[in-house]
Amino acid sequence: MTSVSNPASLQAIAQTTRRAAQTLATLSSQQKNDAIEAIAQALGRHADAITEANAADCEAALADGIAKPLYGRLKLDNGKLAEAIAGVRHVGTLPDPVGQLQIHRELDAGLVLKRVSCPLGVVGVIFESRPDAVMQISSLAIKSGNGVILKGGREAVRSCRAIVTAIKDGLATTAVPPEAVELLTTREETLEMLTLEQEIDLIIPRGSNAFVRFVQDNTAIPVLGHAEGICHLYLDAAASPDQAIAIAVDAKVGYPSACNAIETLLIHQDIAPELLPRLAEALRGRGVELRGDAAAQRLVALSAATEQDWSTEYSDLVLAIRVVPSLEAAVGHINHYGSRHTEAIVTEDDDAAQAFLSRVNAAGVFRNCSTRFSDGFRYGFGAEVGISTQTMPPRGPVGLEGLVTYRYEVVGDGHIVASYSGAAAKVFTHRDLL
């Protein structure tokens, strides 16, 4: 909770968090779940202090002329707090991601290899105004055995402080050291945090595309997240028209600022003359502004889409439409302009679906359903730490498994490698025990 402004003391805080995390890493599932329950109870006890701190944040933000959506995310009333506490308790019910035996193999008699999942160490999370994120992230960090250093938005500083005070109060009576959860409060600390390669194992930025990109470009620490979500829906020549319309509307209008909402609709030229007018009517009926290429403009009255449109994440009720001559052209467009997040095809043709699913380069490739299903809760992961558009795992919606890694344990009885070479070389058995 100390606010610091020079790297040495931020590094000292991070080292304290790392030591606390080392203890946390060795605790049992029961001990971690008990700590999560203690946090939930402490948040309840501190409810008045938290909502009062939040009211002060909200008042100051209004005086500063905060934008309405930001104000909505900042505000934490008793109802939202109760929901957040329920969310903390839910994390307690999730399976423990630590200690899972992934490989168990005899290398030779008496020499055994295990690959076991283990915590990363310390996770740094930088988020926008939402103070409820502090509760969610802290419980996910503890469940996965990691220390966490949190940096919230300036406008939420009183709320975050009150919440972290409650969390530390809760942890005080448990096996989890309270130092496992730390809060930073200044922008300078964010920049310093990005330099702590030795102390922090993963950075999770939650904020605007520009902010995530800034973090990615300014740290050597691995970053979990995505800068952009430019998702496409391709309506194949063999699409069911009714499914096409229902899915397009769902993928665009339900929550247009979500990263898994579509920005561009691709439609096969054979089906466009019949389908596009109906589709345009349905989308416009839900308030969507349409832009299209020349071929689309010949079928429906809409403004021209420019090259810029194909690589824009509108995060709003705007949709770009392009008529394509073939599935290959659709795949080519997606692999060129897409952000590798989630891409969908609507088709009744199994071969077309297979070609699309195997050739599109994205974390999620969908058939005959909305791109909006690309989400940790909908996938059944219980909780989501973020969605990754990188190629290397963890990729796509990331549950608790994004907060763990693994280590190889080898236990022998005096075994040396010299025994496995030369004239009387022993031979590895490599016998799986799992």
Next chain:
Amino acid sequence: MTSVSNPASLQAIAQTTRRAAQTLATLSSQQKNDAIEAIAQALGRHADAITEANAADCEAALADGIAKPLYGRLKLDNGKLAEAIAGVRHVGTLPDPVGQLQIHRELDAGLVLKRVSCPLGVVGVIFESRPDAVMQISSLAIKSGNGVILKGGREAVRSCRAIVTAIKDGLATTAVPPEAVELLTTREETLEMLTLEQEIDLIIPRGSNAFVRFVQDNTAIPVLGHAEGICHLYLDAAASPDQAIAIAVDAKVGYPSACNAIETLLIHQDIAPELLPRLAEALRGRGVELRGDAAAQRLVALSAATEQDWSTEYSDLVLAIRVVPSLEAAVGHINHYGSRHTEAIVTEDDDAAQAFLSRVNAAGVFRNCSTRFSDGFRYGFGAEVGISTQTMPPRGPVGLEGLVTYRYEVVGDGHIVASYSGAAAKVFTHRDLL
């Protein structure tokens, strides 16, 4: 094989490789294994051309005054070529890492999620003089469904060209496009390659620590590898003296320049007076130069280890020795100075072993065996693309699985997310089908 020197044309090459890789990604295991066999046969047919090209490289390198170990790695006679061809065929026998079903879950009736392993796309490999690496890496890339862009050392350029010519000749009659394997030949291309974030998904640098560090610091592309291997052996108070000596000798002298060889030996103060003199005698008998802290110097005549020694990878027959008062001190030393590669304890005490294995931060944590077992072949992975010391997976020795990622496929029948909210909200079933 074209040598280029401006980014636009290197980018064009990489895009061609990416398109070839897109085709390769959809091939069956049989088609990939057939291509690997065709490569093995073509290498046999081109054996004379390859060894002649290598002889020319060797002659030029001798004229340039090449260092002896580098010359040994550069030289490719008929015996080494035959071994390399056998290695290519071995890759054909390994399990296909692509297409493995990792999650199979019904989200709701008719809406099914699969997580399936898939190739990364294009892998960039930068290696030193060893021309046999071209054959090994190309076969691993094809097996894992990836395109590969290779950049060998300048001194091996004729050999690498002859080998890649043979590989492309072999691929010409197979389902794998020959463009899936490309060779770069200039240093400028290495630098350009590091900027191709859109075209290359993973960089594997094989070379000196300084070179790997340079690559890590100069690319936004994920890097698989390790800069340093500072491994420790800790001899606990409850160590078996005979095991301690045998393991220390094995871990130091078998191959001192290996990354999994030890650089520092930590010994508990209770066992040091009895064990250290015997240990010093055994290590010196194998030509090891010893350096030690003040406590070690009181027990054995040896030169003083300085602060610098604790963070030096000697890659040579030199060993630093430190006497520690406790297991905690040993763990503290390792977590401070270690490179998170492989760390070992020798002890008969189960509690001490458990504390060490769970508290040391490294990809490999070993008990009563040599650190030299930290190796993909010894772990039974069949082939190794590298050893990673990063915290995030893939970590430790990496087999073919380091060359694949996964994607989420969701197949529905017109499913939309709007159905799962509101008054008559449907409920996800989240029923695992695996």
